[in-house]
Amino acid sequence: MHDLAQQIVSGLATGSIFASMALALVLIHRSMGVINFAQGEMAMFTTYLAWQFSQQGMPLWLAFPLTIAIAFAGAVALERIVVRPVERAAPLTIVILTLGLLIAFNGLAGWIWGYVIKAFPSPFPTTPLHFGSVAFSSQDLGIIAVSLASLGAISVFFKKTKVGLAMRAAALYPESSRTLGVRVGWMLALGWGMAAAVGALSGLMIAPVVLLDPNMMQGILVYAFAAAVLGGIESPLGAVVGGLMLGVGLNLIGAYVPFIGTDLQLTMAFAIIVVILLFRPAGLFGRRRLLRV
Amino acid sequence: MPALLEVRDLSIHFGGIAALTDVSFEVAEGHISGLIGPNGAGKTTCFNCITRLYQPSSGRVLFSGDDLLQRAPHELAAKRIARTFQNVALFDRLTTLDNVLVGYHSRYASDVAGWRRDDAGRREALAVLDYLGLLGIADRPVRGLPFGTRKMVELARALAASPRLLLLDEPASGLSAEEVVSLAGVVKRIARDFGATIIMVEHHMQLVMSVSDHVIVLASGRKIADATPAAVQRDPAVIEAYLGAA
Numbered sequence: 001m002h003d004l005a006q007q008i009v010s011g012l013a014t015g016s017i018f019a020s021m022a023l024a025l026v027l028i029h030r031s032m033g034v035i036n037f038a039q040g041e042m043a044m045f046t047t048y049l050a051w052q053f054s055q056q057g058m059p060l061w062l063a064f065p066l067t068i069a070i071a072f073a074g075a076v077a078l079e080r081i082v083v084r085p086v087e088r089a090a091p092l093t094i095v096i097l098t099l100g101l102l103i104a105f106n107g108l109a110g111w112i113w114g115y116v117i118k119a120f121p122s123p124f125p126t127t128p129l130h131f132g133s134v135a136f137s138s139q140d141l142g143i144i145a146v147s148l149a150s151l152g153a154i155s156v157f158f159k160k161t162k163v164g165l166a167m168r169a170a171a172l173y174p175e176s177s178r179t180l181g182v183r184v185g186w187m188l189a190l191g192w193g194m195a196a197a198v199g200a201l202s203g204l205m206i207a208p209v210v211l212l213d214p215n216m217m218q219g220i221l222v223y224a225f226a227a228a229v230l231g232g233i234e235s236p237l238g239a240v241v242g243g244l245m246l247g248v249g250l251n252l253i254g255a256y257v258p259f260i261g262t263d264l265q266l267t268m269a270f271a272i273i274v275v276i277l278l279f280r281p282a283g284l285f286g287r288r289r290l291l292r293v
Numbered sequence: 294m295p296a297l298l299e300v301r302d303l304s305i306h307f308g309g310i311a312a313l314t315d316v317s318f319e320v321a322e323g324h325i326s327g328l329i330g331p332n333g334a335g336k337t338t339c340f341n342c343i344t345r346l347y348q349p350s351s352g353r354v355l356f357s358g359d360d361l362l363q364r365a366p367h368e369l370a371a372k373r374i375a376r377t378f379q380n381v382a383l384f385d386r387l388t389t390l391d392n393v394l395v396g397y398h399s400r401y402a403s404d405v406a407g408w409r410r411d412d413a414g415r416r417e418a419l420a421v422l423d424y425l426g427l428l429g430i431a432d433r434p435v436r437g438l439p440f441g442t443r444k445m446v447e448l449a450r451a452l453a454a455s456p457r458l459l460l461l462d463e464p465a466s467g468l469s470a471e472e473v474v475s476l477a478g479v480v481k482r483i484a485r486d487f488g489a490t491i492i493m494v495e496h497h498m499q500l501v502m503s504v505s506d507h508v509i510v511l512a513s514g515r516k517i518a519d520a521t522p523a524a525v526q527r528d529p530a531v532i533e534a535y536l537g538a539a
Contacts, residue, residue, distance in 0.1 A: 162394075162398065162401060162414070165391060165394055165395060166398055168384070168387065169395040169398075172384045172385065172386060172387070173383075175346065176382035176384075178346075179344055179366065179369070180375075180395055180398055180454070181367050181368075181369070181371055181398045181399030181454070182398050183367050
């Protein structure tokens with residue numbers, strides 16, 4: 001039983017990383033209709049910035065918020081300068097642009113910091129926390145708490161603030177939003193900023209676990225994509241639930257199904273993407289789109 | 294009465310097709326104007342030029358002396374110009390109340406974080422919903438609402454801008470006979486209670502003739518008449534446009 005509880009908690013920890021990245025993908029997809037393939041590399045790049053700050057002696061409590069702020073501002077600028085010219089282009093054009101950004105960020109990180117794997121400081125204590133007779137890793141619990149708190153804050157932002165409502169409106173119906181006075185282009189940039197901030201946070205949380213290297217987020221992006229597809233690519237709540245389900249599911253399979261173990265986890269993620277797209281393309285929380293012809 | 298809206302020599306063409314050719318008209322402050330014409334006459338195109346969704350090839354659109362063609366589309370709401378769309382352009386996933394709150398966007402521009410929408414904006418939005426008798430569906434997503442109700446929600450969203458100029462694109466289409474009768478009353482009430490100047494594109498002649506102070510007729514992208522409802526109904530050019538050469 002203890003083992004099962006520990007496996008579930010550790011699954012929830014990786015799941016909440018998937019959930020954050022999946023939410024970042026959904027935020028962009030809702031407003032632009034495409035997957036930002038550079039989302040993971042942007043998170044990786046900002047995580048390197050945090051590492052650089054801490055190497056220079058900056059305390060983590062300052063380096064992390066600073067990194068997230070840079071991720072936000074940088075992505076807003078990236079949208080306004082690089083993405084904006086192709087905003088109205090065909091989806092494939094935007095997808096190829098994001099693939100270009102993926103390669104650019106990956107190469108840039110390798111060029112600046114090299115490909116040698118680096119240890120990344122954890123903001124959480126190493127001593128386990130005991131609940132009754134079960135010990136949980138503080139790191140896992142910390143990751144879950146930070147991720148869920150940030151996802152909750154984003155949900156409140158969308159539900160309760162004027163800008164959040166305007167962002168939802170702009171994503172749903174750009175033309176009539178503009179007529180109502182919403183600056184649709186800036187809402188899009190803000191969406192990029194928020195997605196990058198959430199992504200940066202997940203990079204910071206996972207880096208102590210997977211260690212810092214320019215390819216650290218590539219696998220995670222695949223899992224996040226699987227989570228977003230599982231939950232419904234249109235649904236932020238679906239992305240979060242999908243991420244948590246995927247994290248727990250993969251962890252339990254890894255622990256209790258020796259045939260699959262940890263080696264075939266990535267394959268499992270791809271299998272989930274294929275199966276969901278075949279049988280329930282709208283995902284668990286998505287709505288099937290009906291087209292009147 | 295001074296003109297609130299002046300459209301001067303407005304022309305727009307899509308490729309080789311001239312959708313509007315040198316259309317000019319004035320709309321007096323406080324009036325209700327009907328914009329009518331056979332299908333394809335350019336009525337909605339004219340609305341789209343005024344609200345900056347289309348860029349006219351030439352001409353000017355003056356609102357209270359201010360050239361709207363020099364403004365970005367999102368700036369019009371702050372000038373209190375609002376519109377509805379022929380096919381109802383609501384935010385389907387949002388509730389009725391949230392749809393109307395988006396209509397308040399430009400009125401609380403200084404309110405960056407916008408936490409206040411929970412008091413000032415929300416109170417006003419609920420008041421508008423009450424005004425149109427929609428209070429009961431405030432928290433329902435608009436997706437499942439009947440078409441006539443959705444049109445009223447869209448009207449409520451336009452009213453949230455506290456419009457000086459309100460453009461209604463076929464408000465009666467798809468409504469039942471009783472709904473059309475009540476719509477006529479609603480349009481007149483809005484003009485009176487909000488002090489709004491209203492331009493209405495409409496095919497329902499009875500509605501147009503009963504509420505309009507003044508009717509503009511377009512045919513094939515040109516203005517063919519511009520007079521009181523009674524005079525327009527007698528105008529041979531209008532009769533010809535609708536019925537073909539007699």
